[in-house]
Amino acid sequence: MRSHATLLSLLGLACLLGQTSSLAAQDSLSGSRPNIIFIFSDDHASHAISAYGSRVNKTPHIDRLASEGLLFRNNFCGNALCGPSRATILTGLHSHANGFMRNGNRFNGDQITFPKVLQKVGYQTALIGKWHLSSDPQGFDKWMVFPGQGNYYNPDFIVPDPEGKNGRTTKRVRIEGHATNLTTKLSLEWLDQRDEDRPFLLMCQHKAPHRNWQPAPEDLGLFNDRPIPEPETLFDDYKGRGPMAKAQEMSIANHMFLHYDLIVPPLDPSKLKGTDAVWLGQRKRMTPAQLLGWDKAFESENAAFLREDPQGKERVRWAYQRYMKNYLRCVNGVDRSVGELLAWLDERPDVKKNTIVIYSSDQGFYLGDHGWYDKRWMYEESLRMPLVMSWPGHLDAGREVKQLTQNIDFGPTFLDLAGAPALAAAHGRSLVPVMSKKTGTEPFRDAIYYHYYESQAVHMVPAMYGVRTDRYKLVRYYEPQWDTWEMFDLEEDPNEMNNIAENKDYAAIRSKLEQRLVELRQQYNDDTGNVGGGEFPLTSGIARVEREGKAYRMWSNAPGGYMLKLCEPKANVTLTTSMLSIAGKQRQNGFIIVSGLQGRGAMMRCGFEFARKRLVIMGPRWNKIVASDRFEWDGKSGIELTVNADFDKHEIVVVAAGRRITAPMPAAWTGMRQWGYGASNAETVFTAIKMQ
Ligand code: SGN
Ligand code: CA
Numbered sequence: 001m002r003s004h005a006t007l008l009s010l011l012g013l014a015c016l017l018g019q020t021s022s023l024a025a026q027d028s029l030s031g032s033r034p035n036i037i038f039i040f041s042d043d044h045a046s047h048a049i050s051a052y053g054s055r056v057n058k059t060p061h062i063d064r065l066a067s068e069g070l071l072f073r074n075n076f077c078g079n080a081l082c083g084p085s086r087a088t089i090l091t092g093l094h095s096h097a098n099g100f101m102r103n104g105n106r107f108n109g110d111q112i113t114f115p116k117v118l119q120k121v122g123y124q125t126a127l128i129g130k131w132h133l134s135s136d137p138q139g140f141d142k143w144m145v146f147p148g149q150g151n152y153y154n155p156d157f158i159v160p161d162p163e164g165k166n167g168r169t170t171k172r173v174r175i176e177g178h179a180t181n182l183t184t185k186l187s188l189e190w191l192d193q194r195d196e197d198r199p200f201l202l203m204c205q206h207k208a209p210h211r212n213w214q215p216a217p218e219d220l221g222l223f224n225d226r227p228i229p230e231p232e233t234l235f236d237d238y239k240g241r242g243p244m245a246k247a248q249e250m251s252i253a254n255h256m257f258l259h260y261d262l263i264v265p266p267l268d269p270s271k272l273k274g275t276d277a278v279w280l281g282q283r284k285r286m287t288p289a290q291l292l293g294w295d296k297a298f299e300s301e302n303a304a305f306l307r308e309d310p311q312g313k314e315r316v317r318w319a320y321q322r323y324m325k326n327y328l329r330c331v332n333g334v335d336r337s338v339g340e341l342l343a344w345l346d347e348r349p350d351v352k353k354n355t356i357v358i359y360s361s362d363q364g365f366y367l368g369d370h371g372w373y374d375k376r377w378m379y380e381e382s383l384r385m386p387l388v389m390s391w392p393g394h395l396d397a398g399r400e401v402k403q404l405t406q407n408i409d410f411g412p413t414f415l416d417l418a419g420a421p422a423l424a425a426a427h428g429r430s431l432v433p434v435m436s437k438k439t440g441t442e443p444f445r446d447a448i449y450y451h452y453y454e455s456q457a458v459h460m461v462p463a464m465y466g467v468r469t470d471r472y473k474l475v476r477y478y479e480p481q482w483d484t485w486e487m488f489d490l491e492e493d494p495n496e497m498n499n500i501a502e503n504k505d506y507a508a509i510r511s512k513l514e515q516r517l518v519e520l521r522q523q524y525n526d527d528t529g530n531v532g533g534g535e536f537p538l539t540s541g542i543a544r545v546e547r548e549g550k551a552y553r554m555w556s557n558a559p560g561g562y563m564l565k566l567c568e569p570k571a572n573v574t575l576t577t578s579m580l581s582i583a584g585k586q587r588q589n590g591f592i593i594v595s596g597l598q599g600r601g602a603m604m605r606c607g608f609e610f611a612r613k614r615l616v617i618m619g620p621r622w623n624k625i626v627a628s629d630r631f632e633w634d635g636k637s638g639i640e641l642t643v644n645a646d647f648d649k650h651e652i653v654v655v656a657a658g659r660r661i662t663a664p665m666p667a668a669w670t671g672m673r674q675w676g677y678g679a680s681n682a683e684t685v686f687t688a689i690k691m692q
Contacts (some may be wrong), residue, residue, distance in 0.1 A: 023197045029394060029432050031419025035355040036118075036201045037341055038414075042082060042130055042210040043375065044361035046386040048331050056228050056367065057328045061339035062359050062388055067359075069390025070435060072401045076448050076468065078126055078408060080363035080375040080382040083209075084441030084453075085131050085407055090114060092411035095451060096528045100133065101543065101557045102454035105681065107133035112423055114411035115139035116201070118201050121420040126190045129183040129205035136160075140203075142190055146179070147172065150207045152214035153286045155179045176287065178216035179207045180333035184340050191344060199354070204526040205650070206337065208330035209365075211373070212261050214282070215329030217290060220297035222332055228324040233495055236370040240498040242484040244477055250366070250374040252323060253316045262322050264302055265295075274283045327367070356391040356417065360410075369495075376461040378450050378475045379496050383468070389435070403434050403444035404470065405513060427524050446470075449520040450481065453557055455479060456540035465529050467517040474501070474513040478529050480537045487513065528555070536563035536676050550688045551580070556679035560622050562593055562603070563678075567686060570672030571647045577677075579608060580638040580685040587611050590684035592643045593617075593676050594652070596669020604665060605678050606643045606654045610635075615656050617663040622644045627654075627661040647671045 016394040046052040049059045051066035077085045087093075087100035090113040095101040101106050104487045113124045116139030124141050131137055131145035136158075144157040154176050157581075160207055161171040175182055198226045208215075215222075238245040249255045258264050259276040266272050269280055275558040283291060301322075310318050338359055345352040366372035375382035384406060389395065408428030415422055416430035433439045451465040462482050464473035473496070487501040487510055500506045521527075528543040536545075541558025554563065579590040591607030602618035610633065616626040634641070644653040650665045677686055 029436055030416050030430075031225075032394070033199050033354075033418050034391060034394075035199050035351065036123075036414055036417070037345075037355060037357045038201070039202045039209060039334075039338055039357070039359045040129075040203065040208075041206040041331075041359075041361040043363065043365045044209055044331060044334060044386060045365040045367055045381060046384050047381065048209075048365075048367060049386055049388075051388065052386065056324065057331060059335040059338075061335045061342060062386075064342065064386045065338065065357060065390045067398050068392055068569070069388065069395045069397060070399050070401050072387035072389075072405055074402060074470070075387035075405045076407070076450070077359075077363045077385045077387050078406055078448070078450055079452050080377065080450075081452070081454060082130075082362050083134075085362035085385070086131070086133055088407045089410045092408050092423045092428045093450065094186050094408060094427050094524050095453065096543070097425070097427065097524070098525045101528070102457070102541075103132070104454075104457075104559055105134070105557065107135045109133075109135040109138040111137050112147065112182060112425075114423065115201060116416055117420045117423070118418055121418060122198055123418065124198050124200040124202070125203075126187070126194075127203045127205065128186045128190065128668065129179075129203075130207045130210075131205065131669050144186060146207060148338065149210065150179060151282065151285055152179045153209065153282065153290060155207070172613060174679050178333070180330070180337055181216055184208070184210065184337040188340065188344055199418070204337070204341065206334050208334050210281070210330075211322065211332050212263075212282075213326035215326055216333045217293050219329040219332045222292065222329050223325045224490065227321060228328065229682065230317070230320060231367060231369045233370045233497070234316070234368045236371075236497070241496075242477065242482070242486055242499060244462050244482055244484065245370065245377075247462075248460050249374070250376075250461070251371045252319050252368060252373060253371060255459070256319055256373070262297065262319055263298065263307060263326070270416055276526050287547035316371075323373060324367060324390060325374055327365075339498070353393065356389060356394070358387070358389040360385055360387045360407075374461075376452055376454065376459060378452065378464055378466050378468070378473065380490070380494070385452065385485050395435055396440065401434050403405065403438070403445070404448050404468070405431055406448050428690065447516050447518075447520065449524060449526075450475075451526060451591075453528070453541075453543065457558070463529070465517070465521070465526075467513055467520055469513070469516070472509060472513055474510065474517060476517070476529075478532065479539050480532050480534060481539070527562070528557075531563070536565055536677070538562075538564040538566070548685065551685050552677065552688070553685045554677055554679055555683050556681060559680045561681075562605075562676060562680055564593060564595070564674045564676035566674055567672065569673055571671050572645070573672050573675075574642060574644045575675060576640065576642045576690045576692075578638045578640045578687040580687070581610065581636055582683060582685060585610075585683055586635070588682045588684055589680055590641075590682070590686060591616075591678035592641060592689060593678045594672050595620075595642065595644045595674040596647060596666065596671060602666065603674070604645070604652055604663070606652060607641060607678070608639050608656060610639075615654060615661055617652060617654055617661060619663075620666050626663040629659045629661050631657050631659045633657070645672055 083103045084095045087098045091098040119125045126142040127140045137143045144159050149228040156172045156174045158170050257276050260279040268422045274329040364384045366381050369381045379558045411433050412426050412428045413431040416432045445534040447467050447469045455463040462477045463479045477484045485501040486499045488496045497587045531539045531542045531545050541561030543557040544555040546553045575592050589609040593603050595603035606617050613633045642655045653662045
């Protein structure tokens with residue numbers, strides 16, 4: 001065992017981390033240095049776990065964890081999306097503070113994370129499976145992760161490759177099998193070869209049950225004998241809420257791909273396009289035997305569907321069954337993984353008595369609730385994260401934890417258990433007090449904070465922040481095009497069907513919640529989400545805008561963030577701005593955007609990428625570069641940018657630093673209808689655009 005010597009050598013680290021958890025001395029759980037097996041899945045909603053009262057499936061192994069340990073009834077994420085939840089777990093910080101606000105960001109792996117600290121205090125650390133944070137994992141003795149979302153069948157893993165050629169430090173290996181089974185198997189293999197004299201952290205992170213729900217061969221036959229009960233809100237008409245819920249693109253009725261999501265075989269595969277064609281690529285990964293088993297499992301059901309061709313509500317019901325059965329089959333594989341890891345411990349009582357096992361998932365999911373799949377919203381189904389943990393002898397068996405807990409608490413908890421220095425800046429707190437047999441029922445926190453950023457992206461869920469207490473929830477959709485509040489009384493209206501934000505009877509409660517929301521934003525130092533002011537009524541992917549005299553400082557957290565105005569049609573305009581360079585922000589970029597309003601997302605983005613010293617025109621497809629030119633830039637001075645958009649000639653001309661590039665505009669654009677600023681994952685200062 002490592003001891004004080006190691007801890008002393010951590011002096012440098014300790015300065016960064018602050019003092020050891022103040023709870024360390026108070027509870028025998030603190031500093032007990034257990035092994036930690038963290039089993040984590042992707043998109044597994046608590047209402048698909050029988051211990052949480054699922055109406056749709058059984059999860060005997062997760063249930064066993066709950067009956068031998070603690071089930072957290074009110075555990076929530078702070079941003080219901082994969083990458084953000086993972087970054088929060090690692091750092092104990094809400095998204096704005098760890099910098100990973102939306103999928104597509106790149107995690108700054110140099111920041112302090114709980115695995116790094118555990119490693120420093122003598123833990124062996126391993127990460128197997130889904131990662132989805134773009135940068136390479138740090139703080140793990142062993143890691144094997146899926147690239148991006150990963151594949152279900154015969155997935156590739158990225159692994160370190162110290163001898164890589166051409167400066168490469170990683171390589172990909174493809175392993176035959178199903179992602180869930182492989183993640184379990186590789187985890188068990190690592191456990192078997194670990195150093196038995198040191199405590200360990202294993203993060204066993206499944207891809208399942210993420211879209212597009214491809215169960216393992218052994219789970220394909222499940223649920224064939226019975227329909228899955230429908231949720232009460234499958235045919236929600238969104239009447240009781242603001243306009244946002246109606247505008248989403250995540251409904252079972254309208255936004256599922258027949259082949260990709262519902263895996264109905266195409267009549268002519270060569271005609272498949274876009275997302276549906278991805279399914280063909282996934283099939284190509286399968287071995288002939290896997291493919292045969294797969295097709296056989298769905299054969300008769302597919303034939304019946306094609307024959308009967310259900311329409312309207314019947315079609316939605318059919319899609320719900322198909323989606324849910326595959327989702328729940330994937331869940332079954334994850335539950336089996338929990339069982340296999342528990343069985344490994346059962347066979348090793350000496351290890352088991354020093355091991356805490358935790359099950360969780362990155363956010364919740366809509367299981368047809370409100371007519372949806374996917375997550376993102378602050379409504380209960382996606383806000384809730386399952387959290388179940390057991391450590392026989394140390395934690396109560398079968399106790400429900402009712403306090404409001406959050407993913408910001410995970411890292412602080414693990415470090416507290418390990419007796420390691422706490423993450424000084426963490427927003428979360430160790431859960432040890434609520435886990436403890438002695439203090440378990442004491443108050444923990446009165447409200448949780450939420451902030452979702454990935455607006456106008458896949459599924460079209462607007463940015464929002466909000467607060468949830470044990471009974472109420474207040475949400476602000478802050479982008480100027482929505483600028484709406486929702487409030488729910490979860491006791492009276494558990495399905496969140498009636499927005500009471502404007503209901504006078506609740507005015508006093510609302511004002512208290514608003515106050516609490518302001519306080520939480522201050523407490524966590526979240527100044528993102530201030531994009532209003534009304535000057536640019538359409539924003540997307542913008543985290544913050546500030547007026548600096550006549551200039552705008554804009555923080556974009558998306559590849560393609562923008563703030564736009566509508567205008568009367570103009571046939572020929574010249575727009576000029578200066579983009580000021582910001583010291584230390586070499587990755588800065590900035591664009592003038594013009595659009596003739598031909599459907600969502602069609603815009604021309606004209607501007608400058610400082611890092612590449614490159615002038616570009618992109619569009620009308622949002623990230624398609626149609627013209628570019630390089631030029632010298634001293635790395636300091638601002639760049640003056642002039643864009644001429646001629647809607648008669650359907651041509652756009654961009655001039656900067658003596659360079660000139662041109663590109664065509666869509667023929668359907670007869671005049672400029674929208675204009676404004678854009679940037680991609682950058683902080684940029686622009687002078688006010690002059691228009692002629
Ligand atoms: C993919 C999915 C989306 C999902 C996001 C985020 N489409 O884009 O449905 O919302 O991931 O999921 S898919 O066609 O690739 O399956 S997350 O869990 O990674 O945040
Ligand atoms: Ca997820």
